Amino acid sequence: MVMFKKTPEGAKTSQSSQGYSDKLLEHLPKLSDLLKREPVAVERLVAEAIKVKGVRRILSELDKVLKGLGDVALDLLSSLAIGRHVLIMGPVGVGKTTLAETIAEILSISDPPYIEVACHSHMTATELTGDIDIAVALQAGLDHPLAFIPGPLVMAHGKILILDEINRLNPYSQAALLQALQEHYVYIRGFRIRSDFLVIATSNPAEYSGVYELSEALADRMKVIEIMFPDKEVLKGILEWKSNNLLEHLGVKVPDFLTEITTTFVSLLVQDANIEVGPSIRSAIYALANSVSRAWIEGREPSINDLKMELLENMVSTVRGNFSSEQEKREYLLKKFEEALIVAKRTYKR
Numbered sequence: 057m058v059m060f061k062k063t064p065e066g067a068k069t070s071q072s073s074q075g076y077s078d079k080l081l082e083h084l085p086k087l088s089d090l091l092k093r094e095p096v097a098v099e100r101l102v103a104e105a106i107k108v109k110g111v112r113r114i115l116s117e118l119d120k121v122l123k124g125l126g127d128v129a130l131d132l133l134s135s136l137a138i139g140r141h142v143l144i145m146g147p148v149g150v151g152k153t154t155l156a157e158t159i160a161e162i163l164s165i166s167d168p169p170y171i172e173v174a175c176h177s178h179m180t181a182t183e184l185t186g187d188i189d190i191a192v193a194l195q196a197g198l199d200h201p202l203a204f205i206p207g208p209l210v211m212a213h214g215k216i217l218i219l220d221e222i223n224r225l226n227p228y229s230q231a232a233l234l235q236a237l238q239e240h241y242v243y244i245r246g247f248r249i250r251s252d253f254l255v256i257a258t259s260n261p262a263e264y265s266g267v268y269e270l271s272e273a274l275a276d277r278m279k280v281i282e283i284m285f286p287d288k289e290v291l292k293g294i295l296e297w298k299s300n301n302l303l304e305h306l307g308v309k310v311p312d313f314l315t316e317i318t319t320t321f322v323s324l325l326v327q328d329a330n331i332e333v334g335p336s337i338r339s340a341i342y343a344l345a346n347s348v349s350r351a352w353i354e355g356r357e358p359s360i361n362d363l364k365m366e367l368l369e370n371m372v373s374t375v376r377g378n379f380s381s382e383q384e385k386r387e388y389l390l391k392k393f394e395e396a397l398i399v400a401k402r403t404y405k406r
């Protein structure tokens with residue numbers, strides 16, 4: 057709770073901190089201003105941004121961050137342009153969050169270009185909508201900038217709202233979101249605040265445990281766009297590019313053979329029926345780069361053994377599947393690594 061005591065006569069207040077807090081308060085919206093909001097056609101802003109930038113330029117900017125997601129991006133843009141919310145689904149670490157953020161940044165329909173919420177299961181509806189602080193309102197009036205702290209559903213007016221991992225939202229928060237989507241108004245203790253936004257949500261598929269089902273009514277309002285795990289060729293390109301980025305300032309590069317083994321290993325696991333949650337691209341990038349930085353620290357060339365250690369350590373804790381113990385999982389992954397090594401050697405000889 058914030059207290060609003062008047063500064064006692066003669067008490068010293070630092071001029072700069074006073075100025076800073078005044079500036080901060082100036083930037084916070086007042087409830088009376090929020091109640092006067094006009095509707096915003098966010099889809100028009102998106103369409104205009106697409107027209108001005110041009111699809112080709114948007115895709116080439118995206119390509120600097122993510123590879124192989126051009127078609128998915130076109131799907132995403134075409135939905136946003138007609139005011140349809142989007143839900144990006146896909147396994148762990150395939151670029152869902154990065155895609156949502158990068159597209160919103162490239163479009164830049166507002167300042168800031170988007171509002172993002174990292175959804176979690178304990179998120180309350182008022183965390184999404186914002187709430188009136190009764191104590192502040194009583195002391196300083198309802199229109200004091202700190203009397204109403206707007207939540208992301210209110211802040212997102214005229215913007216893109218990224219709801220990262222929306223499937224973690226509990227049913228109460230989902231209901232608050234649904235109401236805002238349906239009615240274009242957010243209700244706060246009887247006050248009705250206009251809020252027009254376009255959602256880009258991300259989610260893992262249902263088989264990932266520890267998450268809620270998305271309500272049918274909410275899912276029905278979103279176009280579901282799936283990101284699939286990339287094929288081997290694209291995956292190799294991503295691993296090479298991103299791990300070399302991580303190593304650039306060390307002045308070392310990933311040997312191509314290690315990238316080949318990692319790509320083969322990851323691809324084998326992704327196709328494996330015994331594995332429920334396979335390795336992510338993110339963890340593969342880091343394991344590969346780390347095997348090289350480990351050798352760099354010791355002033356030697358990276359070896360297949362360095363890679364094996366890194367990949368196994370990393371994957372034992374992230375990969376999930378049909379195993380009765382961690383030891384069994386470790387042995388299984390080791391077997392898969394040896395298999396990947398044989399396949400990679402064969403590919404290399406060709």
Ligand SMILES: Nc1ncnc2c1ncn2[C@@H]1O[C@H](COP(=O)(O)OP(=O)(O)OP(=O)(O)O)[C@@H](O)[C@H]1O
Pocket residue numbers: 121122123124125146147148149150151152153154155258260286294298337338341
């Ligand atoms: N297609 C791709 N091109 C380039 N890099 C990629 C691609 N897919 C994933 N990555 C890399 O993997 C990282 C993880 O991406 P991101 O966090 O966006 O994935 P996510 O699907 O949101 O993961 P999570 O399911 O864990 O939330 C990115 O920072 C990027 O380096």
Ligand SMILES: [Mg+2]
Pocket residue numbers: 152153154220258
């Ligand atoms: Mg994510």
